[in-house]
Amino acid sequence: MPRLFTALEIPRNLALSLSLLRGGLPGARWIDVENYHITLRFIGDVDGRTADEIVDRLDRIDRPEFPLTLTGIGSFGSKKPHSVWAGVAPSVEIHALQAEIERMCQRIGLPPDPRKFTPHVTLARLKNCRLDDVVHYLSGRGNFQTAPFTVPRFVLMSSKESVGGGPYLTEEVFPLREVGFGSSSSIAELVPAKGFY
Numbered sequence: 634m635p636r637l638f639t640a641l642e643i644p645r646n647l648a649l650s651l652s653l654l655r656g657g658l659p660g661a662r663w664i665d666v667e668n669y670h671i672t673l674r675f676i677g678d679v680d681g682r683t684a685d686e687i688v689d690r691l692d693r694i695d696r697p698e699f700p701l702t703l704t705g706i707g708s709f710g711s712k713k714p715h716s717v718w719a720g721v722a723p724s725v726e727i728h729a730l731q732a733e734i735e736r737m738c739q740r741i742g743l744p745p746d747p748r749k750f751t752p753h754v755t756l757a758r759l760k761n762c763r764l765d766d767v768v769h770y771l772s773g774r775g776n777f778q779t780a781p782f783t784v785p786r787f788v789l790m791s792s793k794e795s796v797g798g799g800p801y802l803t804e805e806v807f808p809l810r811e812v813g814f815g816s817s818s819s820i821a822e823l824v825p826a827k828g829f830y
């Protein structure tokens with residue numbers, strides 16, 4: 634059974650901006666551009682019946698679309714960094730959406746997610762990277778920021794077991810309610826010909 638998680642997609646133009654952060658860090662395994670996303674809730678391996686119930690519940694979420702900005706970069710694992718990420722500017726809406734998904738998961742019997750929700754886009758996984766190299770890499774790129782983009786939907790994705798960093802497959806799409814504010818990125822930019830970002 635595939636591992637499931639809910640996520641926000643990254644528009645193509647912003648994924649290309651993120652891709653410019655690749656390189657310059659020995660020992661980093663860079664995530665493919667088409668696999669960039671913001672994980673909302675890791676669900677894990679579930680049976681078919683639970684997966685169907687998850688889809689049914691997610692389909693009932695009724696929230697408006699919202700703006701989001703990617704800003705800053707950092708790493709997880711203070712003494713022994715294991716990943717490098719791009720951050721997300723503070724957003725009440727993304728936390729509200731994530732909290733609703735978390736409540737829904739617990740209502741159907743999934744254990745609570747033990748990790749504090751820290752929205753980010755993983756750029757690279759690190760193996761045997763020197764702390765000095767990571768600090769040097771981050772110090773030269775700390776002012777990274779994208780233009781705001783509109784989040785028009787969230788998705789249920791799957792990943793193959795034991796393959797960290799993709800490939801990911803979009804299983805279901807859940808539109809958010811349109812509110813009509815302007816945006817530099819549209820839904821058309823989220824859907825390249827070969828699949829989803």
